Amino acid sequence: MYNIKEKFGSTALITGASSGIGKAYAEALAAEGVNLIIVARRENILNEIAEDLRTRYDIQIQVIAQDLVAHDAADIIFDRANSKVDILVNNAGYGSYGRFDDLDITSETDMVDLNCRQVVSLTHRFLPAMKNNKRGAIICLSSVVGSMPTPYMATYSATKAFNRYFAESLSGELRSQGVSVQAVCPGDTLSDFRSSASFDKKMPISQRTPQDVVRSSLSTLGGRATVTDGIINKIATKQPRFIPTRWLIAINEIIWRPKGTG
Numbered sequence: 001m002y003n004i005k006e007k008f009g010s011t012a013l014i015t016g017a018s019s020g021i022g023k024a025y026a027e028a029l030a031a032e033g034v035n036l037i038i039v040a041r042r043e044n045i046l047n048e049i050a051e052d053l054r055t056r057y058d059i060q061i062q063v064i065a066q067d068l069v070a071h072d073a074a075d076i077i078f079d080r081a082n083s084k085v086d087i088l089v090n091n092a093g094y095g096s097y098g099r100f101d102d103l104d105i106t107s108e109t110d111m112v113d114l115n116c117r118q119v120v121s122l123t124h125r126f127l128p129a130m131k132n133n134k135r136g137a138i139i140c141l142s143s144v145v146g147s148m149p150t151p152y153m154a155t156y157s158a159t160k161a162f163n164r165y166f167a168e169s170l171s172g173e174l175r176s177q178g179v180s181v182q183a184v185c186p187g188d189t190l191s192d193f194r195s196s197a198s199f200d201k202k203m204p205i206s207q208r209t210p211q212d213v214v215r216s217s218l219s220t221l222g223g224r225a226t227v228t229d230g231i232i233n234k235i236a237t238k239q240p241r242f243i244p245t246r247w248l249i250a251i252n253e254i255i256w257r258p259k260g261t262g
């Protein structure tokens with residue numbers, strides 16, 4: 001449907017492939033005939049996904065169970081990967097919600113390691129082969145909240161701004177070398193994200209599905225450096241262009257304020 005294999009190559013490595021958006025990338029790329037290396041901590045779930053995709057598609061799948069917070073995770077994954085990687089999907093990530101000083105500091109700093117440091121390490125490891133082959137793709141999961149200051153999600157929104165600027169900057173460096181880089185900005189999307197972030201607030205717009213996000217990403221890969229999934233989310237990410245930052249902070253503080261606080 002997207003000619004991913006022809007344009008970018010035959011093997012994709014997806015982090016966070018055991019659920020939500022990462023699992024949807026695995027499904028969509030498998031349907032394109034792309035061989036997969038799927039990474040997350042829950043090996044049993046990765047094995048079930050691999051088994052299911054192998055029976056439905058004629059592809060090879062390698063499972064790597066790895067905690068990406070570990071400092072040497074990128075080296076371990078690079079060493080264990082059975083083939084070169086043409087498409088790297090930096091998807092694994094989590095968020096947190098609440099007053100910053102109430103949040104667990106280990107979880108906050110682990111989040112920076114997972115959402116940012118590991119993205120840099122994995123990209124640095126797998127990019128040289130893509131450059132040598134003069135083709136490849138790197139996808140980094142940002143978020144609508146990576147486009148603007150978001151009180152009560154301070155660390156998470158900063159990590160997602162990092163993902164966006166990292167991908168956009170790299171896309172400029174690599175455009176002439178055949179490697180496409182894309183920042184993907186989903187809004188509220190149906191997955192385990194809300195429960196792992198303890199985020200129970202109802203947002204004024206309807207949730208998108210992981211499949212919606214992946215469709216937005218893969219249908220535009222190789223084009224614009226940034227893709228926002230869904231029309232309302234697209235409008236939301238444009239707000240910083242029109243609304244002064246101090247107003248945006250004040251408005252978002254009201255929108256995102258946890259229930260029962262004032």
Ligand SMILES: NC(=O)c1ccc[n+]([C@@H]2O[C@H](COP(=O)([O-])OP(=O)(O)OC[C@H]3O[C@@H](n4cnc5c(N)ncnc54)[C@H](OP(=O)(O)O)[C@@H]3O)[C@@H](O)[C@H]2O)c1
Nearest residue numbers: 016018019020021040041042068092093143189191192193
């Ligand atoms: N859902 C949303 O509303 C939304 C919106 C904007 C952006 N995003 C971004 O989309 C990406 C995917 O999120 P999702 O919605 O699909 O959430 P999800 O369903 O919670 O999936 C998160 C994935 O990351 C993996 N992961 C978490 N911690 C890990 C660790 N320490 N080491 C290795 N893997 C780890 C999880 O696997 P294991 O638990 O098996 O390790 C899981 O596969 C994230 O980067 C998130 O920031 C999500």
